[in-house]
Amino acid sequence: MKIPRMLPAGLALALALVFLASAAPADAARKFPWKPIRVIVALGAGGSHDMNSRAVASVANDYFGQPMIVQLMPGGGGKIGMTALKRAKPDGHTIMLASASHLTIGPHVRNMGYDPLKDFVPIFMINKADYxxxxxxxxxxxxxxxxxxxxxxxxxxxxxxxxxxxxxxxxxxxxxxxxxxxxxxxxxxxxxxxxxxxxxxxxxxxxxxxxxxxxxxxxxxxxxxxxxxxCSEKRVKLFPKVPTMKENGVDFLLASKRFYIGPKGIPQDRVDFLVEGFKKLLKNKSYRRLISKMGEVPTPLYGEALKKDIADEYERFGKIFASIGVKKK
CATH class of the missing domain: 3.40.190.10 (Periplasmic binding protein-like II)
Incomplete structure (x- = not known):
């Protein structure tokens, strides 16, 4: 009996799909995270975002089952780092410790190449500090x-x-x-x-x-x-003798908020996993000691509350630019 050398095209395709499915399980079927989490910081070394991202990374493995690798990507007024995040695979393994500079301020006056409210997913705010x-x-x-x-x-x-x-x-x-x-x-x-x-x-x-x-x-x-x-509403306890900008005659409020975001399209169950991990991490004694030395305290915010906070800040900064006559270039 002769064995045919070629299988019908339809059967060959079916067998190939079965092989691929068994050889490489889909991302959706894998336990997240299955590799280190890359954290982009679109600012330079030694700044508060750099230091805060490393404080989180120092204990991250205990709460996410994988290390966090901080990658500084400064330049272009934040455009380099933000573009890298936008282009990243939305599987939850690339996130960013974001800055208002790049998400709620810069896009009002520069063409950044992204929509700050539509191209990214808010995940979790860890803390904030008055500028x-x-x-x-x-x-x-x-x-x-x-x-x-x-x-x-x-x-x-x-x-x-x-x-x-x-x-x-x-x-x-x-x-x-x-x-x-x-x-x-x-x-x-x-x-x-x-x-x-x-x-x-x-x-x-x-x-x-x-x-x-x-x-x-x-x-x-x-x-x-x-x-x-x-740039606070009231004087800060750390510096009680320092006047607010309002006392100096400048009507300006600004807090630097450190919050993690990801590229649009991250599955909700992975966002939820990250949120739960961050909530537990903020209670870690080693982490709290580190940020205490920097004059910081945890101020967690996530879900719809964080999304609203970002949208409100975006609107407020837009009004400030309009009030001082700065227009988008």
Whole structure:
């Protein structure tokens, strides 16, 4: 009896599909996560997002069953990192510790190549901190009033280093200049960390900061830095003698919120898994000790509440840009 050399096309295709299904199970059938979770940070080294992402990563394996690998991707005003996240496979293994600079501020004035409210999935906020303006103690001014007087006397010569074009720090000085009439020399960097280090090195006169940025809290307590103002509704317990920006005559509120997002399309059960892991992680004693040294406390937010918070911030920052006459380029 002869054995046919070729199978009918339909049978061959069916056998091939059965083989593929048995040889490589679909992602949906695998236990998530099955490999390390990549965490993109679209800002430079030494900033508060970098430090907070590494604090989480230090204990992440205990709660997710896989390590978190932090990848810094600064540049392009956040566009490089955000684009990488948008293009990532939506399987939950690539997420980002996001910044308002890139999600709710920058898109109002620059073409970032993504829709901040539609192209990403909010996952979990770990904490937030009120934004501040700082300057070395060696400078001739000791408070915001003296800083503004020096800037008024020397228009465009007093410099300020920000985390990037149209980021949180840039928006702050745009509002400061609009409300006070002073003119500052804005110098953008690839993240708050690099801007802060440039200030410490004497390359810029002032910078934006958070308690975790480059050891701001410790440097302030040692008398190495002056905090000129805090962008909060009320004075901050960590710095009770520091006035708010409202007290300085600048109507501006800004908190740097650290929240994880992912590319659109991550299955909901994997988002839920990540949320439950983060909720447990925030109670970890080692993690809490780490962020306490940075002057941070957990402020968890997730689900529809986080989604609404992001949308509200996006709308609020849009109104601020409109009020100071900055339009999208």
């Amino acid at each position: 501040m303006m700082v300057s070395p103690a060696s400078k001739p001014w000791k408070n915001f009033k003296e800083f503004a007087a020096a800037a008024r006397k020397n228009p465009g010569k007093v410099s300020y280093g920000s985390s990037g074009i149209y980021g949180t720090g840039h928006l702050m000085i745009l509002k400061i200049m609009a409300d006070t009439g002073i003119k500052l020399n804005h110098i953008p960097f690839k993240g708050g960390g690099p801007a802060f280090r440039a200030m410490l090195g004497g390359h810029v006169d002032s910078a934006g900061a958070l308690p975790a940025t480059g050891g701001t809290l410790g440097r302030y307590r040692r008398g190495q830095l002056n905090i000129l103002g805090v």
